[in-house]
Amino acid sequence: MNESLKQSLVEQFRAHLDTLDDDTELEMMADADAIADADADTGTDLHSLYIEMAALRSEVRTESRLVKDTLDLVRDVVGRAETERARVAELEREAALLKPLLIDLIEVRDRLAAGVAGPPPTAAASPWYRRMLRGADTTADAWREGLRMTLNRFDRVLRERGVVPVDVVSKPFDPRLARAVGTAADAGLENGIVMQEVRSGFLWEGELLRPADVVVNKTSQ
Amino acid sequence: MKDIIVGIDLGTTNSEIALYRDGRPEVLADDAGRVTLPSVVGISDDGALLIGEEARNQYLLHPERTVRSVKRRMGRDEKVQLGDREYTPQEISAMILRRLKEIAETRIGQPVRKAVITVPAYFSDAQRQATREAGEIAGLEPVRILNEPTAAALTYEAGQHEGKGTAESLGMRCWQGMTGRVFDRLGIKDGMGFAPGGDRGRGVEPKH
Numbered sequence: 234m235n236e237s238l239k240q241s242l243v244e245q246f247r248a249h250l251d252t253l254d255d256d257t258e259l260e261m262m263a264d265a266d267a268i269a270d271a272d273a274d275t276g277t278d279l280h281s282l283y284i285e286m287a288a289l290r291s292e293v294r295t296e297s298r299l300v301k302d303t304l305d306l307v308r309d310v311v312g313r314a315e316t317e318r319a320r321v322a323e324l325e326r327e328a329a330l331l332k333p334l335l336i337d338l339i340e341v342r343d344r345l346a347a348g349v350a351g352p353p354p355t356a357a358a359s360p361w362y363r364r365m366l367r368g369a370d371t372t373a374d375a376w377r378e379g380l381r382m383t384l385n386r387f388d389r390v391l392r393e394r395g396v397v398p399v400d401v402v403s404k405p406f407d408p409r410l411a412r413a414v415g416t417a418a419d420a421g422l423e424n425g426i427v428m429q430e431v432r433s434g435f436l437w438e439g440e441l442l443r444p445a446d447v448v449v450n451k452t453s454q
Numbered sequence: 455m456k457d458i459i460v461g462i463d464l465g466t467t468n469s470e471i472a473l474y475r476d477g478r479p480e481v482l483a484d485d486a487g488r489v490t491l492p493s494v495v496g497i498s499d500d501g502a503l504l505i506g507e508e509a510r511n512q513y514l515l516h517p518e519r520t521v522r523s524v525k526r527r528m529g530r531d532e533k534v535q536l537g538d539r540e541y542t543p544q545e546i547s548a549m550i551l552r553r554l555k556e557i558a559e560t561r562i563g564q565p566v567r568k569a570v571i572t573v574p575a576y577f578s579d580a581q582r583q584a585t586r587e588a589g590e591i592a593g594l595e596p597v598r599i600l601n602e603p604t605a606a607a608l609t610y611e612a613g614q615h616e617g618k619g620t621a622e623s624l625g626m627r628c629w630q631g632m633t634g635r636v637f638d639r640l641g642i643k644d645g646m647g648f649a650p651g652g653d654r655g656r657g658v659e660p661k662h
Contacts, residue, residue, distance in 0.1 A: 328487070329483075405499065408504055408509070408511040409504075413511060413513075413514040413515040441486065444511060449515050
């Protein structure tokens, strides 16, 4: 085909294309895609297949990496949970061992507190005691002060261990913190208010170690 | 997961739940480390259900909404008043059993659905049936209702050489359990229990 003929055909085709509107153009493009799809259905393009396979392989590799990362994360979390569970179990074991000891210590503290609150031994009351203290530089006040200091030291040690007294007096009775060991009637007080603490209750790290023994106001007896 | 069968001592005064594992029975403690649960149920001022020590703590103040010793009413056709509502003895016992079940599940870390529940040797069929019903209400399948002295004898035979008032003569043992308010006895021969008997008023704790 000579050059002038080619030129003429191209010019005619260009003129034809210029006459087409946008819709026709879109239809032609869709037709072209359909033809390409038809080609793909009827035959196997090895080059395209190879590209697809390569892309697929890359995708699988990426997914595998993600799965591996996730598995590592799960293993890490499970490991941490196991460590934490073992730590909590160890703490519970320690607490179970320490709790009876703390309760015993509180019993001793009760005795000290009773000693501070009660009357001091007087020399006049007991000749034996008077003989025992002969020559000693002590008085009832010093004796009481000594007890008080020991009690304070005891309370500080308990506090450092997280053991604190339960505050129940003049508050509504709470069976979770106190045990009602008696009732009394006071019309000036609201029903169910704790009037007196017979024995102190204690919390250990927020949990009840020993309930308080209390006397509660009950006017409707 | 293998089904766990727990043993429950549903007592008049206190109750306990135990599990046989690692070759020995283990009484399971609650979060506070307490292995005995007072068999007392109550309703607090704010309407919350109290079971165990908390319920016992308020008994003196609110006896009208606290129930104890419900075991003595088991098998009777009567209702128990608790606050504004009436319950059967089985329902009250079920509350205690449910609490014990929760303790066990927390301690073991898996659901508990089956239990052996012990009853005094002198319990009648009606009382045993009521105990079974209480277990079912609590979501437990009572696989066996066992006489308390039999349970004690089995524990002894399992190698736990601890018992409450044991006697032995002529190859025959008499097991005597003296707990809160119940004196219980059962003869054991060749691993079999016989001649169960006892007295509800002869325990170490007086009747109220």
